[in-house]
Amino acid sequence: MRFFIFEHQQTPMKKIFALLFFTQIIVSQNLSQYINPMIGTAAMGHTFPGATLAFGMVQLSPDTRIDGSWEGCSGYHYDDAVIYGFSHTHLNGTGCSDYGDIMIMPTMGEPSFNPKEYSSTFSHSNEKATAGFYAVKLDKHNIDVRLTTSTRVGFHEYTFNSDGTANFILDLNHRDKLLYGDIKIIDNKTIEVLRRSEAWAKDQYVYARIEFDKPLNISKVIANQENRNGFYSGTELKLALSKNVKKGETIKVKVSLSPTSYEGAKLNMSEINHWDFNKVKKQAEEIWNQELAKIKVSDNDKNKLTIFYTALYHTMIQPNIAQDIDGKYRGRDNQIHKAEGFDYYSVFSLWDTFRAAHPLYTLIDKKRTADFINTFIKQYEQGGRLPVWELASNETDCMIGYHAVSVIADAMAKGIKGFDYEKAYEAYKHSAMLDHFGLKAYKENGQITIDDEHESVSKTLEYAYDDWCIAQMAQLLNKTDDYTYFIKRSQNWKNVFDWQTGFMRPKKNGGWDKPFDPKEINNNFTEGNSWQYSFFVPQDIQGMIDAYGGKGKFEIKLDKMFNAESKTTGREQVDVTGLIGQYAHGNEPSHHMAYLYNYIGKPEKTTEKVHYILNNFYKNSPDGLIGNEDCGQMSAWYVLSSMGIYQVTPGKDEWETTSPIFKKIIINLENKSQIKINRKNNQKIIPKKTNNKVLEKEHILIPVPVIDAENKSFKNELKFKLLNPKPINFSTYNDLKIYCRIIDENYKNSPFFEYYGDWTLIGRNTKVLAYSEINYNGKFYQSDTISASFIKKPNNYSINLISTYNPQYHAGGADGLVDGIYGTTNWRKGDWQGYQKQNFEAIVDLQSEIDVEHINCNFLQDSRSWIVMPKKVIVLTSKDGATFTEISHEDIAVDPLNYDVFTKKVALKIPKQKTRFIKVIAENYGKFPKGHQAEPYDGDAFIFIDEIEIKP
Structure with missing residues (x-):
């Protein structure tokens, strides 16, 4: 074997380390011995332990959950003690539930379609999971199960340890909703199946061909549409196949899948054209060894090797060949x-x-x-x-x-070939120019606010990064105009950066949303809070450092995040786990943050944080993942970081480095060359930063001004002021100005004028538009234009809330219920008040006695989010505010299992009377019933109320 040591000039990794390239790849080792598929099956890893191949179509695994619960997203949870069957599709560590298609369960005796009867207890002591293989004993009827797989075919082997009638239950109603299914009997050893289902995927097709190595008879059928000899169909569809067996007899089953047709399933069955289970198992191990050999690490600690190779294994489970x-x-x-x-x-x-x-x-x-x-x-x-x-x-x-x-x-x-660059560019430019999910406002205003779309801060930040990616490709393809457009859009992060508090912060009605707590998890962020999003500017890290005040202040900010109290406020978010201060390794927005110390010349802090995470948040045990696996992302962080590399900015041919935790690492590349990493050639490298020239001069973005006012609605008058942003990326500037325009019923076509001081709005609905302008070296730069609408209240009522709303769902405070502003079905935009574990109760003061005949209350239902209609609405009146008399009520038939999102106006007609005080009571539904996704969490319903209308 010949090898040469030299500085590699062509590697796509520009900043990694000295490299050794070899002319041959080392003979494959038995790396699959280090795979422990049980890692992540407990706690909240949401992995599955069953048999699969790298990127394979089949994931043949036991199902211990038949509901859509969060902990059961993969179909299996280590804490469970009952197996309902073995299905052929599973998701690897997601936070939503789906799959579990083509479920087969062996039983003995009289066949039953009741999951409680055909299920069986099992013990982890009788369970074995390795790469491409799973085995278990079903206690109920003493059945030994072995499972393995090829890419498209699941291979089962069942040993019945007692004499009697053996059954195979095929339950097409297993787990998610069956839209339509059919079963064709080809012969006494072969059936074909179509399953169309709805869960997370709204219309999923799975065709299957099932072959047994021994003949079986149909013993029981449920089919609510066609039920004739040899063909069964419907939305309720179950089949039992049976055979008399002797003690120790084995029956083998092969199941091929296809997304297209029965013909496709039959063709795919050719992957296994024999009945030798051990041969398939051995081939699966060999295939995994080939895949795992792409990276070889050396260490004396077998636990570390197991954690590493299981992580690499988890990165290869999905995406799936389709x-x-x-x-x-x-x-x-x-x-x-x-x-x-x-x-x-x-x-x-x-x-x-x-x-x-x-x-x-x-x-x-x-x-x-x-x-x-x-x-x-x-x-x-x-x-x-x-x-x-x-x-x-x-x-x-x-x-x-x-x-x-x-x-x-x-x-x-990175110069990867094999796809059409121009067609790819056309596709992602198209995605960026759509109008959904807040993009329309983002394009027009340079930001997304709460008024536009929920999760507004996260969407603004992530769109900005994606736009930078598009700009890089535009530059590569010499699309100058597109480059200029998207590189400017990529700086929209500046419009949600509050230069005063030093956080990414939600905007509402042209200004900062109030109150603000950076620890609060709410609907302005995606599975996180402001701490966890205030460092997401991977496309402009130097600009972000400047925004925080330079390297020293940026280091202080990072330190504060890692050293803050490890507690969040606001909504309980099950994904936010693995907290180090406010850093949350259990969810993806935090994953790059430890590497940011490299950018300020403090690589030792990167190493400290990365090694702490590697050593404490990944374990060789079922609870060995600190958060959802998320289709390989959690494990990919480990694989890269343990090798001492990480890519903070995908789209830039540049890797960050830290000290690896393994003595020796060899990466075998597809071109037969190798990259060799060891601790000596990869220690505490201070990365050379690339100055981002695109953020200078003509491509600069001026942040939008802030329209600062106490409320959106007002009774008589409202004061507001305009605040200029900090002009990030400018070293010197002058003539920083704001221009505004006031539009109301008297001034409909007023021009923009220079803002010169606080304004007071009096007596009418008004819209304010504003932009900032800067003179830099004789050239003027202008921000996007933002707007705010201020609404004069339609009444002078006041309201006293007797119940207490959830702080996340305040609708601007008590007056939000009588301000004339109505919420929509997108309740995450913040216009509804939410009450949990209590009735809603409030008293409206009309300020004087007036004639009242109609009282309307608006409610919302989104049962998937635990928001349902009240059971009853009661109206009472009073002239003195002390003694109230019930004058009307309405009982509401609440269906908490109706997952449609809708609003309902409860209109109560009362005997016309003079009154001053009106009390409204709405009775909370309470605990959710069996079958609702909140049930395992002992969930309590919310009441969401928006506007109380009182009319003569």
């Missing part, structure tokens, strides 16, 4: 297409995986990276836009941003 052997796949248009020159994949958790998993793939899986991008392009062509969170040919629109552009930009920056 085409038949002949290349046919189901597109986003629900039509069948054929992949030409690439493999088509599914399950893209891009909000999570763009951060570390996809950068890892660009290092060890360039071919698959190109395939992923070709898949994105086809989804754009066939579905109208790039994927956000695609699942089984469905766009779930879960999470935020359009982070497919990050994956594409990163691949292009």
Whole structure:
């Protein structure tokens, strides 16, 4: 073997370390011995322990959960003691529940379709999980189970340890909602199945071919549509196949999957054309060894090796191949297409995986990276836009941003070939120019406010990063005008940065939302709080450091985050875990933060934080993940960081470094070369920073001004003032001015004029528009224009709240219920008041006795968010505010299992009378019933009320 030591000049990693390249790849070792699929199956890892291959279509695993509970998202939780069956699709560490398709369960005796009867207890002591293999004993009927798999075929082996009637229960109503299913009996050893289901993916197709190695008879059927000899269909569909067995007899089952057709499932079955279980198991281990050998680490600590290789294994479970052997796949248009020159994949958790998993793939899986991008392009062509969170040919629109552009930009920056750069650019420019999810306001105003869209701060920040990715590709493709447009958009983070508090902060009605608590988890952020989003400017880290006041102050800010109290306020967010101060390693927005110390010349602090996380938040045990695995992202962080590298800014051909935790690391690349890392050649490197020239001169963005007022509504008059932003990235400036425009019924066409002092609005609805302008070296730069609408209250009523609203859902305070501003079904924008574990009760003071005949109260229901209608609304009146008399009520038939989102006006007609005080009581629904997703959490309902209307 010949090798040479030299400084590598062509590697895509510009800043890593000295490299050793070899001419051959070392012979594969048995690395699969270090895989422990049980890691992450307890606590909140949400992984599954069953058999699968790298990026395979089949994930054959036991299901211990048949509900849609958060802890049961993968179908399995280590704390459970009952198995309901073995299904062929599972999600790896997601925060939403789906899959569990084509469930088979062996039993003995009289077959039953009741899950409580066909399920069985089991013990972890009788359970074994390795790479590509799973085994367990079902206690109820003493059945030994062994499972393995190829890419598209699940292979089962069941040993019945007693004489009697053996059954196989095929329950197509297992877990999620069955939209339609059918079962075709081909012969006494073969059946074909179609399952169309709805859960997170709204319309999922799974075709399956099931083959037994021994003949069986149909013993029981439920089919609520067709039920004839050899064909069964419906939305209630279950089948039992039975056979008399002797003690110790074994029955084997093969199940092939296809997203396209029965023909596809039959073709895919050819992956296993025999009945040798051990052969398939051995092939699965060999395939995993080949995949794991892409990275070889050396250490004497077997636990560390197990944690590392299981993490690498978890990064390779999804995305999943989603085409038949002949290349046919189901597109986003629900039509069948054929992949030409690439493999088509599914399950893209891009909000999570763009951060570390996809950068890892660009290092060890360039071919698959190109395939992923070709898949994105086809989804754009066939579905109208790039994927956000695609699942089984469905766009779930879960999470935020359009982070497919990050994956594409990163691949292009690193020179990865195999996809059409121009078509990719067309696709992600299209995604950036849509009007949904706050993009319309973002494009027009340079920011998203609470008034525009919920999770406004997070969306503004993540759109800005994605726009930077587009700008890089525009520059690469010589699209000058697009580059200028998107590089300016990429600086929109400045519009939600509060230079006074030093936090990314939500805007409302042109100004900062009040009150503000950076620890509060609320609907202005995506699964986090301001602390966890105030460092997300990966595209302009130097600009972010400048915004905080320079390196010294930025270091202090980082230190404060890591050393703050490890407690959040506001909404309970199960994803925010693994807290170090306000850093939350259990969720993705924090994942890059420890590496920010590198940018201010403090790499030792990066090493300290990274090593603490590696050593404390990843363990060789079922609870070994501090948060959701999230389709490989949590583990990809470990894989990269343990090797001493991390990509803070995907889309830039640049890696951050720290000290690795392994003695020796070899990365085997697809071109047969290697990268060798060891502690000596990768110690405390202070990364060389690239100055971001695009943020100078003509490409600079001026932050928008702030319209500062106490409220959006007012009785008689309202004072407001305009605040100028800090002009980030300017070393010197002059003539910083604000221009505004006032529009009301008297001034409808007024021009912009220079703002010169506080204003007082009097007596009418008014709209204020404003922008900032700066003179820099003789050239004028102008911000986007923002606006605020101020509403004169339609009455002079006051209100006394007897119950206490949740601080997150305050609607601007008590007067928010009588201000004439109505909330919509998008309650996350903050216009509703929310009350939990209590009735709503308030007294409206009309200020004088007036004739009243109609009282209307507006409520909202979004049962998935634990918000339901009140059971009863009661109205009482009083002339003195002390003694109240009930004059009307309405009972409401509440359906907490109705998951539609809607508003309802409860209109109460009362005997016409003079009164001054009106008391409104709305009775809370209370605990959710069995079957609701809140039930396992002993969940209490919210009442959401917005406007109380009192009319003569």
